[in-house]
Each structure stands twice: as structure tokens, then as C-alpha cells.
Amino acid sequence: xxxxxLIPAIRxxxxxxxxxxxxxxxxxxxxxxxxxxxxxxxxYWKGNIPWFQxxxxxxxKLFDNQPQKFITKEAIEKSATKLxxxxxxxxxxxxxxxxxxxxxxxxxxxxxxxxxxxxxxxEKFAVYAVYKLLQSEKVNAQGTSIKGITTSELxxxxxFIPCDKSEQxxxxxxxxxxxxxxxxxxRELESLKAAKKTLLSKMFPKxxxxxxxxxxxxxxxxxxxxxxxxxxxLTISNNTLSRAALTYEDGVIKNIHYGDILxxxxxxxxxxxxIVPFVTNGKVTExxxxxxxxGDVILADSAEDETxxxxxxxxxxxxxxxxxxxxxxxxxxPKIQFAPKxxxxxxxxxxxxxxxxxxxxxxxxxxxxxxxxxxxxxxFPKSVTEQQxxxxxxxxxxxxxxxxxRKLxxxxxxxxxxxxxxxxx
Numbered sequence: 001x002x003x004x005x006l007i008p009a010i011r012x013x014x015x016x017x018x019x020x021x022x023x024x025x026x027x028x029x030x031x032x033x034x035x036x037x038x039x040x041x042x043x044y045w046k047g048n049i050p051w052f053q054x055x056x057x058x059x060x061k062l063f064d065n066q067p068q069k070f071i072t073k074e075a076i077e078k079s080a081t082k083l084x085x086x087x088x089x090x091x092x093x094x095x096x097x098x099x100x101x102x103x104x105x106x107x108x109x110x111x112x113x114x115x116x117x118x119x120x121x122x123e124k125f126a127v128y129a130v131y132k133l134l135q136s137e138k139v140n141a142q143g144t145s146i147k148g149i150t151t152s153e154l155x156x157x158x159x160f161i162p163c164d165k166s167e168q169x170x171x172x173x174x175x176x177x178x179x180x181x182x183x184x185x186x187r188e189l190e191s192l193k194a195a196k197k198t199l200l201s202k203m204f205p206k207x208x209x210x211x212x213x214x215x216x217x218x219x220x221x222x223x224x225x226x227x228x229x230x231x232x233x234l235t236i237s238n239n240t241l242s243r244a245a246l247t248y249e250d251g252v253i254k255n256i257h258y259g260d261i262l263x264x265x266x267x268x269x270x271x272x273x274x275i276v277p278f279v280t281n282g283k284v285t286e287x288x289x290x291x292x293x294x295g296d297v298i299l300a301d302s303a304e305d306e307t308x309x310x311x312x313x314x315x316x317x318x319x320x321x322x323x324x325x326x327x328x329x330x331x332x333x334p335k336i337q338f339a340p341k342x343x344x345x346x347x348x349x350x351x352x353x354x355x356x357x358x359x360x361x362x363x364x365x366x367x368x369x370x371x372x373x374x375x376x377x378x379x380f381p382k383s384v385t386e387q388q389x390x391x392x393x394x395x396x397x398x399x400x401x402x403x404x405x406r407k408l409x410x411x412x413x414x415x416x417x418x419x420x421x422x423x424x425x
Contacts, residue, residue, distance in 0.1 A: 010421040025155035029118030034109035035080025047072030050107040054096040065101040081108040088117040094148030124172025189404040204349040229374035232332040238325040258300040258328035267344035270316035297332040302367040309356040313344030341391030
């Protein structure tokens with residue numbers, strides 16, 4: 001191999017030596033397979049020895065993975081699993097091939113693992129080097145129903161390794177610190193999402209009640225309760241264009257699909273968002289009775305889980321912008337004045353969704369009908385000012401969540417880029 005291929009594009013100051021190429025079997029003094037003690041023997045599963053299975057190792061999480069099960073010494077003696085030394089790298093070689101984790105204590109694994117122990121190079125560096133290797137190798141994993149890689153194949157693979165152990169430590173510590181930042185960012189994002197979930201349950205009255213548990217100062221009146229059909233018109237028809245038949249190029253009308261509602265969007269949707277596709281060759285005159293207006297709400301009428309009924313409120317429509325709702329959506333148009341953004345958040349609150357869950361029909365795919373939705377109850381403040389305060393509050397919270405999500409995605413992208421640049425290709 002040419003010497004230039006043994007030097008990374010980016011490295012820490014003070015290190016100039018070329019790296020070397022070594023096989024996995026040459027960087028470890030021993031390695032282990034795994035096994036599963038008999039699940040029918042309950043006593044085997046009442047110990048304190050950590051036993052990892054593939055699902056315990058999270059994708060792209062190289063540290064701090066936690067086992068869900070613990071076994072006894074007798075379970076080890078009477079099965080194929082092994083007691084593995086601390087600071088070993090557990091690698092999933094099938095059923096999730098490519099996942100791995102550095103385990104800082106003694107443990108056992110299922111047969112879905114092969115574990116590297118007695119590492120001869122810096123442990124943190126090793127786990128990132130193997131991770132980078134497997135990211136490219138896992139697409140070549142052999143097998144059909146179960147994707148996998150054999151022990152001999154794994155141990156024969158080669159790693160780029162700095163000759164200077166100090167450089168190994170520097171790289172391992174750097175990526176470990178970066179992963180720590182990613183973890184902190186992930187926790188902050190999860191904390192914001194949890195806060196939103198809690199507030200959605202507290203800032204809208206519980207089902208059957210008319211006063212929320214938490215509200216803004218100055219508002220004390222009970223909320224008004226009305227039938228859905230009395231305040232929201234469900235007779236607006238959606239278009240019948242099939243998404244599969246469209247290419248979405250050079251269109252003039254935005255098309256909101258039920259899958260987008262379920263996966264991409266929160267409670268409020270600005271139709272100017274770039275991820276909302278145009279309908280190809282759409283002509284406004286063909287859709288005049290179906291064009292959406294600001295304040296319209298769209299509900300997904302079917303899904304494979306209880307996300308059916310998830311709603312969005314439309315904003316951003318101007319005199320020169322147009323939007324329609326696609327298949328499997330139900331359009332609601334307010335008959336009375338609601339403050340912008342209030343309905344979008346209310347319809348996704350536990351208070352309202354509890355009504356929908358009881359009305360869902362189906363087994364594999366759950367669905368909701370316009371008739372059933374029309375018979376639900378809507379609870380709202382009489383004060384449009386209070387509605388506005390609630391809508392603005394949750395909109396701001398969603399903005400913060402989006403910022404945190406983008407920061408997290410940026411950190412992950414930076415990590416992947418640095419993995420490419422700080423290891424030879």
C-alpha cells in the first residue's frame with residue numbers, strides 16, 4: 001500500500017509517522033463467541049452477571065449500552081456463553097450486524113456477538129476504528145434471512161492504526177468527547193420533547209373537563225365545549241390524485257400527503273416549507289373547491305398505529321400560493337374564529353386524542369371516519385387572546401425543539417466527516 005494512503009487527511013499536531021495496517025486478530029490477545037442459557041430454567045436468569053443481546057446495543061452508540069438481562073455463574077457453566085473480561089469490544093455479527101460497544105465491566109453475550117478482548121491498542125481508539133471499519137463492511141455482510149459476518153471473516157479484516165500509542169489515545173479521547181456532546185444534545189432534545197408532551201396534557205382540559213390544569217395568568221373562565229361538527233366543517237373534499245403517479249416537478253400547487261402528516265410535521269404546517277411537494281402540472285382552476293385556507297386542519301384518516309388522527313393546522317397560504325390535501329386525509333375548516341395555531345395543538349393533545357382512540361377501527365391498519373370525528377367534542381377558551389397565547393407558546397416550544405434537532409444532526413454529521421478525515425482511507 002502506498003505510504004500516502006497510511007496518513008490521515010487531518011491529525012493532531014506533533015504526529016507525523018505513517019500509520020500501519022493490521023488485522024483485527026493481531027490487535028487482541030483473545031476473542032469470544034457467545035451463547036444463550038436455557039430460557040426455560042428460570043434460575044439461570046436471576047443472577048447479577050450482565051448478559052447482552054443484540055437489541056441491547058443501540059445503533060451508533062459505542063459506550064454506555066445497558067443489558068436488560070442478568071445471569072448466574074451456573075448459567076455460564078451450562079451454556080455456550082462466556083464470561084468476558086472488562087474493557088472488551090462486543091461486536092454484533094448477525095441480527096443487527098455492525099453494532100458494537102466497549103463494555104467496561106465483565107459480561108456475557110448471546111450467540112449474535114463476537115467479542116474482542118485483551119486489546120493491544122488504546123481501547124477508545126480501537127472501538128472507533130472498528131466502528132468505522134464495520135460501517136463500510138456491514139453492507140457486504142453475507143446471509144439472506146439473517147445478515148451476518150463470520151468470526152474468521154471479522155478477525156481477518158484490517159484496521160488503520162497509528163504506530164504511536166499517544167496518537168491513538170488522542171483520537172480515541174477526541175471522538176469520545178464528541179460522542180459525549182452528542183449524548184448531551186440528545187438528552188436536551190428529549191427533555192424538550194418530554195416537556196412538550198407534559199404541557200400538552202396540562203394546558204388543555206382533561207377529557208370531560210372545561211378548565212385546564214395549567215394556564216396563563218389572567219384567564220379564569222371555563223372553556224366552552226361544543227360538538228366538533230358545530231365548530232368545524234368536515235364537508236371540504238380532498239383531491240383524489242395518487243402520489244405514486246406524480247413527479248412533483250414544475251407544479252404550482254402544494255400537495256399535503258397523510259404520510260407527511262404522520263412522519264414529518266408537527267401540529268403546525270407552513271405550506272411554504274420546502275419539504276411539501278408541488279403537484280406536477282397542477283392547474284389552480286381544477287381545484288378551486290378543494291384549495292386549502294389558512295386555519296384549515298388536516299387529519300390523517302389511517303395508519304398502522306395509534307398515530308392515526310394526527311392533525312396539522314395550515315398556515316402560510318397567500319394570494320399566490322395554493323395547496324390541496326392528498327389521499328387518506330380529512331379536511332376540517334373552522335366555522336368560528338379560532339386564533340392561529342390553537343387548533344393544531346389542541347387536536348394533538350391527549351385531551352382530544354383520547355376521544356379518537358376509542359373510535360379507531362381496524363386491525364393491521366387503523367382508520368377514522370368523518371362521521372365519528374364529527375361526533376367528538378371540542379373544548380376551547382372563549383377568549384381568542386387565551387387561544388393565541390397557547391398557540392404561540394407551543395409554536396415557540398416547537399421552534400426550540402427544531403433548533404435542538406438541527407444541532408444534534410449537525411454534530412452527527414461532523415462526527416461522520418471527521419471519522420473519514422482522521423483515519424486513512
